[in-house]
Amino acid sequence: MKDLTVSSSEQITSDLLPQPFGRRGMIWTGTLILICIIGAFAYYRQLRYGLVVTHMRDYVSWGIYISNFVFFVAISLVGSLITAIFRLANVKWSTPLTRIAEIIAVSAIVFASLIIIVDMGRPERFLNLFLHGRVQSPIVWDVIVISTYFCISLLLLYFPLLPDLKILLRFKEKTGNALNKLYRFQGSFWTGTKEQFRISDKSINILCIVIIPVAFCIHTVTSWLFATTYRPGWDSTNFGAYFISGAFLVGAGAVVVAMYVFRRAYKLEKYITELHFEKMGRIVVLLALVYVYFNVNEYLVPAFKMKKPEEAHLVELFAGEYAPMFWFAILVGMVLPIFILLFKKGRKPLPVFIAGIMVVVGAWFKRYLIVTPTLLHPFLPMQNVPDSYRHYFPSWEEWAIAIGSLAGALLVITFFARIYPIIPIHETITEQHEKAEIE
Amino acid sequence: MKKLRLNKYLFLAFTFLLLQQLQVAAQSDSTPAKKIIKLHYFNVNNSMQYLLLESTLKRGKVFSPQQRKAYALYLDSSTAGNLIAQLLTDENGKAKAFVPIALKAAWDATPQHTFILKEGDDEVISDYSISKAKISLDTANTDGARSIVVSVMKMDKGQWQPAKDVEMKIGVERQGSILSAGDAATYTTDSSGTVSAEYKKDKLPGDGSGNIILVAKAEDNDVFGNLVIEKKVAWGVVTKVNTTFFDQRTLWSTRFRTPYWLLLMAYSIVIGVWGAIIYLVVQLVKIKKLSKEPNALP
Numbered sequence: 103m104k105d106l107t108v109s110s111s112e113q114i115t116s117d118l119l120p121q122p123f124g125r126r127g128m129i130w131t132g133t134l135i136l137i138c139i140i141g142a143f144a145y146y147r148q149l150r151y152g153l154v155v156t157h158m159r160d161y162v163s164w165g166i167y168i169s170n171f172v173f174f175v176a177i178s179l180v181g182s183l184i185t186a187i188f189r190l191a192n193v194k195w196s197t198p199l200t201r202i203a204e205i206i207a208v209s210a211i212v213f214a215s216l217i218i219i220v221d222m223g224r225p226e227r228f229l230n231l232f233l234h235g236r237v238q239s240p241i242v243w244d245v246i247v248i249s250t251y252f253c254i255s256l257l258l259l260y261f262p263l264l265p266d267l268k269i270l271l272r273f274k275e276k277t278g279n280a281l282n283k284l285y286r287f288q289g290s291f292w293t294g295t296k297e298q299f300r301i302s303d304k305s306i307n308i309l310c311i312v313i314i315p316v317a318f319c320i321h322t323v324t325s326w327l328f329a330t331t332y333r334p335g336w337d338s339t340n341f342g343a344y345f346i347s348g349a350f351l352v353g354a355g356a357v358v359v360a361m362y363v364f365r366r367a368y369k370l371e372k373y374i375t376e377l378h379f380e381k382m383g384r385i386v387v388l389l390a391l392v393y394v395y396f397n398v399n400e401y402l403v404p405a406f407k408m409k410k411p412e413e414a415h416l417v418e419l420f421a422g423e424y425a426p427m428f429w430f431a432i433l434v435g436m437v438l439p440i441f442i443l444l445f446k447k448g449r450k451p452l453p454v455f456i457a458g459i460m461v462v463v464g465a466w467f468k469r470y471l472i473v474t475p476t477l478l479h480p481f482l483p484m485q486n487v488p489d490s491y492r493h494y495f496p497s498w499e500e501w502a503i504a505i506g507s508l509a510g511a512l513l514v515i516t517f518f519a520r521i522y523p524i525i526p527i528h529e530t531i532t533e534q535h536e537k538a539e540i541e
Numbered sequence: 542m543k544k545l546r547l548n549k550y551l552f553l554a555f556t557f558l559l560l561q562q563l564q565v566a567a568q569s570d571s572t573p574a575k576k577i578i579k580l581h582y583f584n585v586n587n588s589m590q591y592l593l594l595e596s597t598l599k600r601g602k603v604f605s606p607q608q609r610k611a612y613a614l615y616l617d618s619s620t621a622g623n624l625i626a627q628l629l630t631d632e633n634g635k636a637k638a639f640v641p642i643a644l645k646a647a648w649d650a651t652p653q654h655t656f657i658l659k660e661g662d663d664e665v666i667s668d669y670s671i672s673k674a675k676i677s678l679d680t681a682n683t684d685g686a687r688s689i690v691v692s693v694m695k696m697d698k699g700q701w702q703p704a705k706d707v708e709m710k711i712g713v714e715r716q717g718s719i720l721s722a723g724d725a726a727t728y729t730t731d732s733s734g735t736v737s738a739e740y741k742k743d744k745l746p747g748d749g750s751g752n753i754i755l756v757a758k759a760e761d762n763d764v765f766g767n768l769v770i771e772k773k774v775a776w777g778v779v780t781k782v783n784t785t786f787f788d789q790r791t792l793w794s795t796r797f798r799t800p801y802w803l804l805l806m807a808y809s810i811v812i813g814v815w816g817a818i819i820y821l822v823v824q825l826v827k828i829k830k831l832s833k834e835p836n837a838l839p
Contacts, residue, residue, distance in 0.1 A: 234796065235796065236795065236796040236799065237796065237799045237803060237804060237807050238791075238792045238793070238794070238796075238799055238800075238803060243807075246811060250811075250814055250815065250818070253818050254814075254818065257818070257821055257822075257825075260825075261821075261825075264828070290832075291828065291829040291831075291832040291833075292828070292832065293831070293832045295831060295832075297831055298828050298831050298832075301824050301827055301828050301831075302824075302828060304824070305821050305824045305825075308817060308820070308821060309821065312814060312817045312818075316814060319810075
C-alpha cells in the first residue's frame, strides 16, 4: 500500500490499462475456445438427435445441466456481495475487487440462462414460456428473476465503467483502433462533469440497493424449483437460506481465485495486495462456517428422524454410491478451506487461491449432489424400468456441453479483462488522492 | 473333513435340483398343445345378434391366445351360401361376427339354428345350437317396494312362448360387473317365463339426474346363449359433480386463474424492480444529454 501512495495517476493508469494477450494468454484463450467448440458440437448433436444423446431418462430428468445451472446462479451472487454489500457498508478496501466480482456475476448469469435452454429438448419453444407461462410456476419466477438480475448486473458493471472509458479513449495508440471505436461507442458521452458524477453515484447506490433483494430472489427462487417439488432431499423449508449461504461461499471462492490469477497475469501486486487476500480469506471462512451450519441442518435433522422415504437417499449420500463425492464436497469444499484460512499463514495469496479452488470445485460437486441422487430416489419405487433408468452418469455430450459452458464463462471474463481495465482506474486514482490528502 | 462332506452334499442336492428342473422344462416342451375353440352367441337388447369366437392354445397349464388365426363361420350348413363371415382372430385370440342381412330369410325360417366353424377344410365346431329368444325388463312399484321384472320368451312353432328355468343375473350395472338387485346372486324364470327381483339397493349413486342402468343377463345359457337387456331408471341418488373446483383461483389452476394475491405480489415486485431499472436507464440518457450542454467540461 505504501508503493501505491507514491504512485502518480499516470502510473496507475498505465498499470491498469488492458493489456494484449501474451503467449500464455493466447494458449489459455485458444484452449477455452477449443473447449467451447467441442461443447457446441455436442450441442449440435443434441439438437439433431434429441435429448436421447444425454443419459437423462424418466427419473433423472435434471442431470448435469441443471447442476451446472445452479452452480452458475450461485456464483453470480458474488456481484451483489462484493459490489453492493461492501459499497453500502462503505468498505473501501474492496474497490480493486468490484469489477472482478461484477464480470464474474454477468458471465455466470449469461451461462446460467444458456444452460437452462440447453436442458430443453425443444429450445425453439422457449418463447412459449413467456407466451403461455403461468405466474404460479416457480420456473416462470426463475426466468423473470434471472433476466432482471442480468440487467441490473450489466448496469452495475456499466455505470462505474464510464469514467474508465473516458480514460481509455486517451490511449488510442495503446489500445488500438477497434477497441477505441468500441470505447467511443460506449462512453464518449462521459465528460466527467460534477452533474454526471452525481447522477452516476446516485444510480450506483440505487443499483446496490436493488441488486441485493434481487440477488436473494434469484437464488431463493432457484432453490424453490427444488423445494416446491415433493421429493426426499428437497422437501425442506431451509432450502432458500441454504442455497444463498452456499452461493455466497462459492462466489467469494471464485473471486479469490480470479484475484490471484489477475494479480499474477497482469502483475497487479500493487493493487491487489496481500491485505485483500487476508480480508477475503476471513470472509471465506465466515461464509464457509455459515454454509457448514446450514448443511448440518439440512442433513442432520432428516438423518435423525430417518423417515423411510428419506432413508435410501441419505444412506446413499452418507455411505452409498455417492458417499465419496458427498464427503469430498463437504471436506474439500467447506472444512479444509476453513482450516487453511483460519491461520494467518493460510491467508497469504497462494493458500487463499488453493482454498478458493477447493471451494469452487467442491461447490460444483455439491450442486450435482443436490440434483441427481434425489431424482434417483423417488417416493414410489422404480418398477419395470430399464436398468439405465436406475443410474445416472452423464454422456460425453453432457460433459462436453457442461465443460464448454464453464469455459464459455471463463472466456467472457478473459475477453472482458482484455478489453476493459479489470481494476477500476478512476476509482483507484480517486482513492489514492483522498488518501494523499488525509496523509 | 466335515466341511468337505457338507460341500459334497450341497453339490449333490444342487445337481439333483438342476436335473429336476431340466426334466420339468423338457416335459413342458414335449407336452402336446391343445386347441380350445369356443363360440358364444349374444343377443343384446333384442336388437343386436352377434357371435364371439375365442381361440386358445393350452400347453400344460398355460393358456395362450391364438392370434391371427383364420376361420369361416356358417349358419346351419357349411355351404358358401350360408357363410356368415370369414374371421381372423385378434391379439387376444378373439373375433366377432354379425349375422349378415343376406341370411335374413334363413335366420327367420326356423326357431333354432346351428353354427358351424371351419378352420381351413376342418369343421372345428359343428354342434353349437341356439334357440331364438327375446328378453324384456320392466319395473314395478308395490307399496313403495321396487322390483325388477324380467321375462324371457322363446320362439316355438312360429309363436313366442314363455321360457322357463332360465338362470340369470339381475341387478345394476357397475364398473365391470353387475351388482345384484337383491340378496340372491342369480334368479331363475318360472313357468310363465318371468322372474321378479326385489330392488334393495336404494342408495346407489346415479348420474346427474339420479339415473342408474338396470341389467338382466343370462350368461352362456345352453339353449339361448347370452341374453342381455338394459334399462335406464331414475332410482339412484343424484350425484352432483363439483364443476366449480376447477374454476377456482389456485396455485394449481391454469394461467388464467392465478390467485389475486399472487398476481398482486408478482406484479408489484416486477413493476417495482423494472421501474427502478427503467429509471436507471433514464439516468443514463440524462448523463448522455449532459455531455451535449455547452459547459459540459468538468
